[in-house]
Every structure is written in structure tokens, then in C-alpha cells.
Amino acid sequence: MSFLASFKTLKSLGILGMNARNVNYISKYNDRKLYPLVDDKLKTKLLAQRAGINTPKLFFTLSRQHDVAELQERLRGLDAFVLKPSRGSGGKGILVVKSREKDEFIKSNGESVSIEVLMRHVTNILAGLYSLSGTPDVAICEDLIVADSLLKSYSYEGVPDIRIIVFRGYPVMAMLRLATKLSDGKANLHQGAVGVGINLKNAKASHAVMEQSKVIVHPDTKNRLSEIEIANWRELLELACKCYEMTHLGYLGADIVIDQNRGPMLLELNARPGLSIQVANATGLIPRLQEIEKIKEIDPNPTNRIDFVLKQNWF
Amino acid sequence: MIRYTFYFIITALIALACFIAYERHYHTQIPFVPGESKSVWLIEAKVEFYPEKKTPILVSLNIPDKTPGYKLFFEQSSSAGYGFSLVHDETQKRAQWSIREASSKQTLFYKIQIAQEQSDSTSDDFGYLPKQPHIIWTKAEELAKQDLLQKALARSSNDETLTRELIKLFSSVSMQESSSLLLSNKTRVDVINAILNEAGVKSRVAMGLLLEDARRNQSLTPMIEIYHQNKWMLFDAKTARQNIEKDFFLWHRGGSLIEIVGGSNATVSFSMVEQNMPALELAMAHYDDSVFGLFSIHSLPIEEQSIFKMLLLLPMGALITVLMRLLIGIRTSGTFMPVLIAMAFLQTTLIPGLITFIMIVAVGLMIRSYLSHLNLLLVSRIATTIIIVIFIIVTASIVGHNLGFNTGMTVAVFPIIILAWTIERMSILWEEDGAKEVLIQGFGSLFVATIAYLVMQSTLVGHLSFNFPELNLIVLALMMLMGRYTGYRLFELYRFREFGDN
Numbered sequence: 080m081s082f083l084a085s086f087k088t089l090k091s092l093g094i095l096g097m098n099a100r101n102v103n104y105i106s107k108y109n110d111r112k113l114y115p116l117v118d119d120k121l122k123t124k125l126l127a128q129r130a131g132i133n134t135p136k137l138f139f140t141l142s143r144q145h146d147v148a149e150l151q152e153r154l155r156g157l158d159a160f161v162l163k164p165s166r167g168s169g170g171k172g173i174l175v176v177k178s179r180e181k182d183e184f185i186k187s188n189g190e191s192v193s194i195e196v197l198m199r200h201v202t203n204i205l206a207g208l209y210s211l212s213g214t215p216d217v218a219i220c221e222d223l224i225v226a227d228s229l230l231k232s233y234s235y236e237g238v239p240d241i242r243i244i245v246f247r248g249y250p251v252m253a254m255l256r257l258a259t260k261l262s263d264g265k266a267n268l269h270q271g272a273v274g275v276g277i278n279l280k281n282a283k284a285s286h287a288v289m290e291q292s293k294v295i296v297h298p299d300t301k302n303r304l305s306e307i308e309i310a311n312w313r314e315l316l317e318l319a320c321k322c323y324e325m326t327h328l329g330y331l332g333a334d335i336v337i338d339q340n341r342g343p344m345l346l347e348l349n350a351r352p353g354l355s356i357q358v359a360n361a362t363g364l365i366p367r368l369q370e371i372e373k374i375k376e377i378d379p380n381p382t383n384r385i386d387f388v389l390k391q392n393w394f
Numbered sequence: 395m396i397r398y399t400f401y402f403i404i405t406a407l408i409a410l411a412c413f414i415a416y417e418r419h420y421h422t423q424i425p426f427v428p429g430e431s432k433s434v435w436l437i438e439a440k441v442e443f444y445p446e447k448k449t450p451i452l453v454s455l456n457i458p459d460k461t462p463g464y465k466l467f468f469e470q471s472s473s474a475g476y477g478f479s480l481v482h483d484e485t486q487k488r489a490q491w492s493i494r495e496a497s498s499k500q501t502l503f504y505k506i507q508i509a510q511e512q513s514d515s516t517s518d519d520f521g522y523l524p525k526q527p528h529i530i531w532t533k534a535e536e537l538a539k540q541d542l543l544q545k546a547l548a549r550s551s552n553d554e555t556l557t558r559e560l561i562k563l564f565s566s567v568s569m570q571e572s573s574s575l576l577l578s579n580k581t582r583v584d585v586i587n588a589i590l591n592e593a594g595v596k597s598r599v600a601m602g603l604l605l606e607d608a609r610r611n612q613s614l615t616p617m618i619e620i621y622h623q624n625k626w627m628l629f630d631a632k633t634a635r636q637n638i639e640k641d642f643f644l645w646h647r648g649g650s651l652i653e654i655v656g657g658s659n660a661t662v663s664f665s666m667v668e669q670n671m672p673a674l675e676l677a678m679a680h681y682d683d684s685v686f687g688l689f690s691i692h693s694l695p696i697e698e699q700s701i702f703k704m705l706l707l708l709p710m711g712a713l714i715t716v717l718m719r720l721l722i723g724i725r726t727s728g729t730f731m732p733v734l735i736a737m738a739f740l741q742t743t744l745i746p747g748l749i750t751f752i753m754i755v756a757v758g759l760m761i762r763s764y765l766s767h768l769n770l771l772l773v774s775r776i777a778t779t780i781i782i783v784i785f786i787i788v789t790a791s792i793v794g795h796n797l798g799f800n801t802g803m804t805v806a807v808f809p810i811i812i813l814a815w816t817i818e819r820m821s822i823l824w825e826e827d828g829a830k831e832v833l834i835q836g837f838g839s840l841f842v843a844t845i846a847y848l849v850m851q852s853t854l855v856g857h858l859s860f861n862f863p864e865l866n867l868i869v870l871a872l873m874m875l876m877g878r879y880t881g882y883r884l885f886e887l888y889r890f891r892e893f894g895d896n
Binding site: 081082083084085086088089090092094096097098099102103144171202203206207208270288291292293354357358361363 | 720723771772773822826827877878879880881882883886887888889890891892893894895
């Protein structure tokens with residue numbers, strides 16, 4: 080692998096750069112006043128519920144410091160849950176409790192913590208430690224997702240999630256993100272997670288990268304990544320496409336998880352989805368985005384939009 | 395359409411900036427490059443006289459008022475014990491010294507500094523025509539005069555050529571008879587002036603100095619000045635040379651050079667020296683009379699000026715940050731934190747600044763890591779960090795001072811709130827993304843700050859941004875232009891290196 084790609088190569092492959100993404104897509108297709116809908120996970124969740132889109136079950140929210148004292152009371156009867164900031168970014172401040180042992184809570188990485196640690200975490204969330212500009216935030220407590228056993232076997236801890244880029248309501252690229260030991264159970268590529276490009280047509284893995292380099296097997300679980308095939312793919316695509324009607328954001332990234340019992344669920348939306356998905360798919364976004372840009376009238380039916388995309392010769 | 399408007403605005407901004415800068419340069423003569431120097435003349439008039447006993451003395455010296463081709467920007471008189479004032483009237487400007495009584499030979503000095511000017515605007519207005527001295531001519535002289543004038547008229551077509559020809563005739567061998575008759579008891583200039591006046595030419599005698607470096611005991615040289623085509627023109631009365639403003643400084647027109655009451659044997663002698671002066675200083679000394687003087691930062695009190703000196707550098711620093719982030723793709727902690735750090739470096743200089751910055755942040759991070767165990771609310775934690783930063787700075791200053799580093803004091807210029815936020819952000823970054831990310835962003839910020847510092851401390855950038863604030867419009871245009879840059883960032887070539895093989 081060469082140390083640097085040339086401007087020309089990237090351009091000819093239609094790789095979308097940060098500046099082009101910001102100027103040509105985000106600022107052009109995403110109305111700024113819509114950002115709060117996706118930056119605030121609580122809002123996204125409520126919006127999704129109204130639109131009939133599946134999301135992890137909301138247990139309760141905490142918005143004031145003195146509510147924190149009630150945390151123990153509110154958690155009564157909940158064995159597995161996730162505590163997260165409503166306006167966190169990049170997976171920051173997400174605390175996953177998978178089970179309880181007497182008074183101790185067992186985190187997803189096996190560490191056991193006391194209620195005080197959870198209370199401090201909530202306090203930090205409320206104070207805005209994880210929110211984008213340090214503004215006061217709301218803490219969300221929601222149901223823990225039981226990862227689909229097949230996908231789960233590929234991931235090291237954490238829940239694998241599927242990122243689908245939806246442009247003007249049309250799905251254009253997808254990637255499965257698998258946590259690794261290096262990424263500390265998080266599914267962010269820049270933290271060391273594995274990104275697996277998923278072919279939109281057949282739901283099969285096309286390419287996989289970790290730390291910007293091609294990988295064949297998962298570094299921790301040693302499973303061959305090329306064997307991955309996502310079940311209920313069509314359902315996932317439809318869920319992602321519906322997010323366009325739900326938010327009216329022209330360029331968005333939908334993060335979808337597959338729950339063992341409840342099927343595909345929308346985890347969160349992103350108005351500024353990253354560019355690594357191109358590396359995971361070994362393909363540039365620009366040709367696909369330009370194809371979608373040619374469409375004059377957006378088909379109001381998500382199913383038709385998916386059919387349109389699957390007819391393209393992108394794959 | 396939006397695209398065209400955008401590029402139109404960009405072009406307009408750049409054109410406007412260039413236009414204003416050029417106009418400012420032209421009118422105030424502030425140089426575009428720092429360190430440029432111009433030659434100025436320091437001229438000293440020395441008045442010597444013998445006072446009469448027990449009489450009040452009033453000395454009045456005719457001094458330059460309108461000085462075509464030159465700009466007078468400094469004048470001073472030195473004369474112990476004398477009262478001094480400048481008196482203007484319609485036709486002349488005079489320096490007056492007064493004293494109740496004096497004994498023995500007295501010496502008074504009057505000094506001016508002049509610099510050559512590009513424009514000759516001052517010679518445009520007609521001004522006045524001095525009353526012509528009444529000269530009584532003898533019959534023979536009258537004839538000689540007529541002879542010369544007829545010859546000169548025959549050879550000329552207008553006032554300008556007439557004057558030139560007349561002066562030449564006075565030097566020619568063929569007319570020696572007539573001219574020597576006329577010049578036997580009168581000066582050449584007076585005669586030529588009189589003839590020209592009789593011929594209907596508006597002429598006057600101007601007294602000036604021939605500028606030659608390091609001359610002493612010089613006296614004024616008379617010249618002929620005629621009004622032609624709405625302009626006064628100077629002629630050397632000996633050679634008929636024109637356009638002599640370059641080395642001829644006009645001291646006065648008409649009136650006597652020196653008048654004295656209560657003294658005698660007054661003499662005036664001039665000495666002059668050519669000096670080099672920074673062009674900027676020179677421009678500053680006479681910026682007052684143009685629009686640009688009024689709308690210049692130099693018109694503010696010095697204290698405010700130094701604030702603006704810093705402020706006007708900010709756009710350049712911001713431009714560097716924009717460049718580094720959008721074109722190169724360097725990650726920094728906080729968007730414009732590097733610029734503020736660079737501003738602090740401007741006062742601490744680079745190496746001490748870098749050392750102090752790293753030290754403050756490192757110590758701050760250590761203390762902050764302890765704070766995270768205390769489970770404080772965010773606001774109070776930041777406030778605590780601010781106070782810790784202040785303490786670190788105070789300690790560093792005291793230690794630095796006691797160790798004899800004079801940088802100690804300047805440490806205080808670091809933006810405390812920014813430092814506190816930097817520490818807070820880096821500490822969170824450390825906890826969440828690990829030390830690697832902290833180092834990447836930390837060094838990214840310092841790198842950008844260093845580049846911004848190096849650019850901002852360059853004398854050329856400092857000079858241009860302060861003296862030509864409008865040039866910041868170009869910086870603005872460039873920034874806007876970069877805001878539309880949709881190409882790849884340099885770091886993306888590395889990020890997408892896997893595609894390089896295809």
C-alpha cells in the first residue's frame with residue numbers, strides 16, 4: 080500500500096473528502112434547524128416512535144441534578160440498561176450495564192461498579208461533559224440491546240451496528256461496524272473498530288478495514304469477515320429510508336442495530352456522517368451521490384426508492 | 395448565480411483592499427515595505443547680530459511658508475532666553491524672537507526638516523504678486539533694457555520662453571554691452587524681474603537655498619519665478635534652467651529676509667545636511683492633512699494603537715488556522731485556540747512560550763486528573779481549573795523571576811480561560827480516546843500556533859496589517875474562498891491511502 084494516495088486517484092475514484100462533504104452535501108441538503116432532531120437522541124427517539132420506527136425501549140430520563148438521588152429507585156427492577164447522554168457525540172458517555180450482582184452493576188466489559196459510580200456518571204451527563212459544546216444535557220436510560228447472535232459472534236464485546244448513508248431518502252452505502260479490543264467495545268472506526276462494507280444489493284460483506292487497512296478476519300474473534308451476510312436486509316434499508324421522511328435531512332447516517340428479539344432498531348441518526356464508510360467499502364461515495372442528485376422528484380415511497388437504488392449498476 | 399455573486403464579492407473585496415491601500419500609500423506615503431528610508435534635509439538658519447545697549451530687541455526672520463516640491467514637517471528654534479513666536483500674514487510667514495535686553499553678539503537658530511514630495515500641488519495657486527520695487531533707470535539703461543527685451547521677444551513665443559530667452563541674453567557675449575550696463579549697479583535678478591514685469595509677465599523674485607549635502611555658511615540664492623499656464627515656474631537666473639525644485643528649496647518670496655529692532659549687523663547664514671529617515675516615521679509626521687490621516691489607526695492614542703496592533707494581526711493568525719485545518723487537515727484542540735496561543739507567543743517569544751505552555755498544560759492535566767476523582771460538577775470543575783492555571787502562572791512567574799528569567803512576567807499573557815478549557819478538553823479526550831489523541835491534537839495545536847506565530851511576528855505582516863488595515867479584506871476574501879474549497883485535505887491523501895493502489 081502506498082503511503083499517500085494522489086489527488087488525482089482519489090478524484091477519479093470519486094472519494095468524498097471532508098471539505099466537499101461539508102460544502103456540497105451537508106450544508107446544501109441538511110437544514111441547520113433540523114440538526115437538533117438528530118443531535119438530541121431523546122428527540123430522535125420520540126420522533127421515531129411517532130413515525131412508527133423501532134427504537135430501544137426508553138425506561139426513563141433524568142434532567143435535573145436532584146433527580147440523580149432517585150437513580151437507585153428508578154433502576155429498581157432493571158437488570159440490563161444503557162445510560163447515555165441525550166446530546167453526546169461520537170459514542171461518548173455511553174455506559175452499558177449488562178447485569179446486576181447484589182448492589183453492584185456489571186458493565187459490558189465485566190467491570191463491576193457501585194451505584195455511586197452510576198450517579199456520578201449521570202451527574203457528568205447532566206453537567207454537559209459529553210455534550211457537543213458543554214451545555215447542560217439530559218440523561219437517558221434505555222433498554223439494553225441483545226445483539227443478534229450471528230452478528231454478535233463477529234464482534235468483540237459491544238453491539239455491532241449498521242451505518243447506512245441515506246441521501247435524499249435513497250440508501251447509498253452501508254457498513255457494519257464491529258467493536259474490537261482496541262476500540263474498547265465501541266463501534267467507532269477511528270477508535271479502532273472494524274468496518275465491514277456491506278453490498279446494498281445482496282447484504283453481503285464486500286470489504287473490511289481496521290485502522291484504515293484491509294482486514295480479512297476479525298482481530299479478536301478471528302471470524303472471517305467475508306462470510307458476513309445481514310439477515311432481513313430489506314427491512315433494514317426501509318427503516319433507514321424512512322428516517323428521511325422523519326427528519327427531512329437530505330444527507331444522513333442512520334445507525335441501526337439488530338436486536339435478538341425485536342429485530343432492526345434505529346439507534347441514532349447522524350447529520351454529519353463520517354467518511355470512513357468509503358474505506359470500508361473500498362468505493363467512493365461521489366458517483367452514487369451524483370446519481371441520486373440527478374433525480375428531480377423524490378419518490379415518496381421508501382420501497383420504490385430502494386428498488387431504484389438496487390437497479391443501479393453500483394455494485 | 396449564487397456562485398457568480400460569491401466570486402464577485404471576493405473580487406470586489408480584493409480590489410477594494412488594493413485600491414484603498416494604494417490610495418493610502420499615495421496620499422500618506424506610508425511605505426509598503428517596512429524599513430524603507432527616505433532622504434530628508436535638515437536646514438539650519440543662523441541669525442547673528444549685535445544688540446544695542448539697554449533696548450528691547452525684536453528679530454524677525456522670513457521663513458518658508460509654501461515650499462513647492464518639499465514638505466516641511468518639523469520646525470524648531472533654539473535661542474536661550476528669547477521669546478519666540480511664528481507670525482503669519484497674507485504674504486509671508488515670519489519667526490519672531492524677542493527679548494528685553496541683551497549684550498554682546500547674539501546667535502539665534504531656526505531649524506527645519508524637509509522631505510521631497512512627489513506632487514507639486516502647492517505651486518498651483520496664484521498666491522500673490524509682491525509689489526515691485528521701484529527702480530529708477532537712466533536713459534542709457536532704458537535703451538539697453540528695450541534692446542534686450544526686443545531681442546528676447548523676437549526669439550520667444552510665450553511667457554515661459556520669453557523668460558528663458560531673456561535670461562540667456564544676459565549671459566550671451568553678443569549682448570554683453572547692454573547687460574553689463576544694466577548690471578553695473580543692480581543685481582541680475584532684480585533687472586530681469588523688472589524687465590519681465592514691464593513686458594507684462596507676472597514674475598517675482600524667489601529666494602531659496604541650493605541643496606547640497608553638508609554645506610555651511612550658505613546664503614540664499616535669488617531665482618525668477620513666473621506665473622504661466624496657471625502655474626508658478628522657477629528659473630535659475632544665471633543658466634535659465636527650469637524644473638530646479640529638485641535641488642532648490644524655496645525659502646521666501648518678497649519681503650526682507652531679516653528685520654531687526656534694537657540691533658545691528660544682522661547676518662543670516664544657512665547650513666544643511668542630508669539625512670536618512672525611516673519612511674514610515676516621515677509619513678507619520680505629516681499624515682494629518684488627508685482623509686487617510688483621519689481614518690488611520692495612528693490617529694488613536696498610543697495605548698489603543700498597541701491594542702489594535704495585536705488585534706489587526708488576528709485575521710492573519712485566523713487565516714493560518716483556516717489554511718491548516720481546511721487545506722492540510724491538522725486536528726487542533728479547539729478551533730481558534732492556536733491563534734490565541736500564538737498571540738501569547740508574540741509577547742513571550744517562541745521557545746519560552748512553548749515551554750511555558752507545555753508546562754502549564756502538563757501540570758494542569760495532572761491536577762485535573764485528580765479532580766476527576768472528586769466528582770465535581772462541570773462548571774465548578776472548569777472554575778477550579780481556571781484557578782489552578784492562575785496559580786501555575788503565578789508560581790512560574792515568581793520562580794522565573796527569581797531565577798533571573800525575564801520571561802516570568804510575560805507568562806501572564808496566556809489566555810487563562812482558554813488554557814483552562816484546553817486542559818479540560820484534553821483531559822476528557824485522554825479519558826475517552828487515550829493519550830495518543832491528546833498528543834495528536836496537542837501537537838497539532840502547537841504546530842498551528844507556531845506557524846501562526848511565525849507569520850504574525852514577521853515585520854512585513856505586522857507593518858502591513860497595522861498601517862494598511864484594509865489589507866485584512868484580502869485575508870477575509872481568502873478565508874471566504876477557502877470556505878468553498880471542496881478539494882481533498884492533505885491528510886486525507888493519507889487517510890484514503892488504501893485507494894492509492896487502484
